[in-house]
Amino acid sequence: MHATTKVVRNESSAAVTLAVDLAKDVFELAFADAAGRIVERKRLKRKPFAQCLQNRAPLRVVMEACGSAHAWARRFARLGHAVELLPAQHVRPYVRRNKTDRADAAGLLEAARCGDIRPVPVKTPAQQGTQGLHRIREHHKAERTAAINTVRGLLREFGFAIPAGADKVRPAVLAALEDGDNDIPMDLRHALAGLLDRITDCQEAMGGIEKQLAEIARRDTRSQRLMAASGVGLITATAMSAGIGDFARFPSGRHFASALGLTPREYSSGGSRKLGRITKRGDVYLRTLLIHGARSALVAAHTARKRGQPLDRTQHWALALAERKGHNKAAVALANKTARRLWAAEHHGTSFDPEHVSRREQAAG
Numbered sequence: 428m429h430a431t432t433k434v435v436r437n438e439s440s441a442a443v444t445l446a447v448d449l450a451k452d453v454f455e456l457a458f459a460d461a462a463g464r465i466v467e468r469k470r471l472k473r474k475p476f477a478q479c480l481q482n483r484a485p486l487r488v489v490m491e492a493c494g495s496a497h498a499w500a501r502r503f504a505r506l507g508h509a510v511e512l513l514p515a516q517h518v519r520p521y522v523r524r525n526k527t528d529r530a531d532a533a534g535l536l537e538a539a540r541c542g543d544i545r546p547v548p549v550k551t552p553a554q555q556g557t558q559g560l561h562r563i564r565e566h567h568k569a570e571r572t573a574a575i576n577t578v579r580g581l582l583r584e585f586g587f588a589i590p591a592g593a594d595k596v597r598p599a600v601l602a603a604l605e606d607g608d609n610d611i612p613m614d615l616r617h618a619l620a621g622l623l624d625r626i627t628d629c630q631e632a633m634g635g636i637e638k639q640l641a642e643i644a645r646r647d648t649r650s651q652r653l654m655a656a657s658g659v660g661l662i663t664a665t666a667m668s669a670g671i672g673d674f675a676r677f678p679s680g681r682h683f684a685s686a687l688g689l690t691p692r693e694y695s696s697g698g699s700r701k702l703g704r705i706t707k708r709g710d711v712y713l714r715t716l717l718i719h720g721a722r723s724a725l726v727a728a729h730t731a732r733k734r735g736q737p738l739d740r741t742q743h744w745a746l747a748l749a750e751r752k753g754h755n756k757a758a759v760a761l762a763n764k765t766a767r768r769l770w771a772a773e774h775h776g777t778s779f780d781p782e783h784v785s786r787r788e789q790a791a792g
Contacts, residue, residue, distance in 0.1 A: 442466055444487045445480075445508075446535035448528045449496060455528035458486075459536050468529065480506055489539040491515045492547040500549040512547040513538055548672045557643055557669035561662070561712070564636040571629035574622050581619065585611050597623060640665045652772065656779040657727075657741065658720030658765055663713075667769075670713055674774060680767030687714050689763040705759060714762075721761035725749060739781040 442458035454476040458467040471479060480486070485507045490496050492512040500510040513535065521541075522534035538544055550558075575596050579589050582603055589599040600623055603609060604616050611619075644650040644665050653664035677683040684690055688709040691702035707714070728742040738746070741764070749757035772779050 442486065444489060444536060444539060446532045446539065447488065447490045447499070448531040448535065449490055449493060449499065450528070453528070455532045457529070457532035457536060463536060463540055465533065465536065468532075470528070477502070480508060485509065487511065487539075489513060489535050491518055491535065497550045497555060501552075504549065510549060511539065512549060513544055514547060517544045545676070548676060550669075550672065554669040554672065557640070557665055560636050560639055560643075561666050561669075564633050564640075564662075565712075567629045567632045567636070571626050571633070574626045574629070578619060578622050578626075581615070582611075585609060596626065637661065649773070652778065653769060656765055656769055656772075657781060658717070658724035658761070659769070660720065663716040663720050666716060667713055670710055674770055677770060680770040680774075683770040684763050684766040685709075687717065687766055689714060689717070689759065689766055717762040717766060718759055721765060722754075722758045724765075725754065725758050725761060741781040 441460060443461050444459045444463075446457045446459065448455040452473055454471050454473070456469040456471065456476075456479070457465050458469075460466050469479065480488070480503055486509070488500075488503050488508045488510045490499065490510070490512055491514075493515055496512050500512055504510050518531075518534055518538040521537040522530050524530060571593070575593060578596060578600055582589060582600065585603075586609075587599070587603050589596055600619060603611065604619060640661055644654070644661055647665070647668055650661075650664040650668045653659050653667055654661065659667075671683075674683070677686065681690070685706070686709045688707040688711075689705055692704055692706045694701040694703060724742075725745050728738060728746050731738055731742065732746060741761075744764075745757055745761045748760055752760075768779060771777075
């Protein structure tokens with residue numbers, strides 16, 4: 428398939444922007460002039476698409492930040508083109524009428540003219556590789572969790588209740604399988620033993636990936652700086668370093684926290700301002716890691732206070748907030764504060780300081 432449609436407006440019109448609707452096999456291209464008018468359209472298969480920009484003058488190439496976008500962006504950038512990846516959720520409102528490949532390409536051109544839409548930075552192969560390790564680790568974790576839940580449910584039908592905790596599953600199941608006086612059929616015993624082996628394989632695979640991430644963090648100074656913050660460990664630091672890229676693209680720590688979906692959803696009109704729950708926009712994985720890390724830090728603060736150990740300023744603040752608003756809200760608020768402080772530490776080139784007092788806090792009190 429190789430179809431080309433030209434829209435002739437005048438002989439002086441020249442394409443300066445290219446919008447590409449990415450797909451697996453068939454790609455829709457729309458070339459626009461400086462005024463944003465479409466002057467040429469193409470519909471190409473994968474091989475012709477990979478070669479279509481090799482001998483063209485430098486263009487501004489606009490694509491949605493979706494599957495395979497970063498690989499194509501790096502390829503076109505090497506050819507001398509200026510590539511922009513736009514968030515897919517911000518492009519959708521510019522698609523008029525019914526959804527087609529032609530309409531999607533035209534919507535990309537309209538979205539590219541909006542200065543308020545911030546492009547997504549093109550990831551390097553190393554960043555995508557680190558993110559791939561995280562995805563594989565999550566796959567093994569989900570498979571391990573599913574196997575554990577299956578084992579728990581099956582043994583509960585025979586009167587065995589396994590205590591909470593993944594580390595308690597294997598001893599409990601082995602004890603049930605070695606007990607010859609219970610009612611578990613022999614065929615099911617063999618199948619359960621196979622599930623135990625699968626759980627062990629998943630745990631070993633996760634451990635192997637964590638060793639790879641530790642080696643990546645050893646070479647990445649930014650991951651090492653991020654791990655200095657409370658509630659940020661190896662997994663969160665490497666995921667954030669690979670997923671966020673350059674922290675400088677965010678104007679402030681508040682913008683960074685907002686991009687992660689950790690700020691309240693606002694319902695305001697006129698003189699009435701209402702704040703609701705967090706927006707939950709942005710990277711779900713990073714937001715989840717930050718919130719879970721904040722929960723862990725909050726629990727550690729509770730434990731330290733019970734033992735009479737000294738607390739830093741952030742721990743005092745988090746515990747006081749938990750007493751007023753509850754554990755969950757305090758954990759999310761602590762994740763928000765951690766994100767803003769991580770941005771500030773990267774922006775100013777300093778180490779993370781739990782005793783830091785912001786200008787707003789100094790003015791308030």
